[in-house]
Amino acid sequence: LGIGNDTxxxxxxxxxxxxxxxxxxxxxxxxxxxxxxxxxxxGMKNWEADGxxxxxxxxxxxxxxFRATLNASWVKSYEDVLENIKTKKVQVVxxxxxxxxxxxDPEPREDILPGHFPGAINMPFTTFLDPSGKHLGTEALAKLxxxxxxxxxxxxxxxxxxxxxxxxxxxxxEQLGHPGVPLYDGSWCEWFQRxxxxxxxxxxxxxxxxxxx
Ligand SMILES: *[C@@H]1O[C@H](CO)[C@@H](O)[C@H](O)[C@H]1NC(C)=O
Ligand SMILES: CC(=O)N[C@H]1CO[C@H](CO)[C@@H](O)[C@@H]1O
Numbered sequence: 338l339g340i341g342n343d344t345x346x347x348x349x350x351x352x353x354x355x356x357x358x359x360x361x362x363x364x365x366x367x368x369x370x371x372x373x374x375x376x377x378x379x380g381m382k383n384w385e386a387d388g389x390x391x392x393x394x395x396x397x398x399x400x401x402x403f404r405a406t407l408n409a410s411w412v413k414s415y416e417d418v419l420e421n422i423k424t425k426k427v428q429v430v431x432x433x434x435x436x437x438x439x440x441x442d443p444e445p446r447e448d449i450l451p452g453h454f455p456g457a458i459n460m461p462f463t464t465f466l467d468p469s470g471k472h473l474g475t476e477a478l479a480k481l482x483x484x485x486x487x488x489x490x491x492x493x494x495x496x497x498x499x500x501x502x503x504x505x506x507x508x509x510x511e512q513l514g515h516p517g518v519p520l521y522d523g524s525w526c527e528w529f530q531r532x533x534x535x536x537x538x539x540x541x542x543x544x545x546x547x548x549x550x
Pocket of ligand 2: 404
């Protein structure tokens with residue numbers, strides 16, 4: 338894609354929310370040691386709404402060498418989260434919708450039921466955006482974390498359905514001066530398939546008989 342390790346990469350997506358998966362791409366560069374990466378605030382939606390030029394032309398880039406070095410401190414595993422349920426050392430934020438978190442709305446994948454793991458704190462990724470779809474400023478972000486009971490001075494990990502929207506937490510924490518918040522990459526998808534019943538908290542089973550693994 339013409340990206341060398343000296344390229345400044347700007348990431349955006351075309352989500353109607355303003356920003357959906359762009360923070361995950363930002364995280365992918367960061368986790369592989371590429372710090373020169375930014376997210377276009379408000380995405381394609383706001384780029385167009387603000388009257389900036391668009392083009393349908395695509396210039397095929399010249400291939401470049403890209404050196405990737407994994408920074409493992411940015412990623413947490415199923416085992417890490419399981420251990421943390423016992424030790425409670427780290428706050429874990431889950432960015433799925435309140436309904437998926439509680440277990441009242443279905444997951445997008447048929448084989449995965451909704452719910453969350455013990456101790457998880459719900460902060461839907463849409464709350465990190467203003468009504469136009471732009472990322473909240475530092476003051477509003479600080480209030481968002483405070484209202485959710487998250488102390489940014491303490492260790493924090495992020496999770497969601499499959500490790501995409503959780504990256505909004507990583508990006509927001511960095512904006513507030515806390516870079517490198519680790520992501521539980523397997524997220525709820527992996528958790529639901531591997532966890533014991535006691536570590537799956539869900540209201541799903543209350544209304545249906547489908548809370549069977
Ligand atoms: C990995 O990321 C952390 C958090 O941003 C940073 O403090 C550390 O220096 C990075 N390690 C390497 C080897 O780049
Ligand atoms: C900005 C940057 O990190 N540049 C490095 C890219 O990789 C080449 C080859 O290893 C280095 O020489 C550059 O310093």
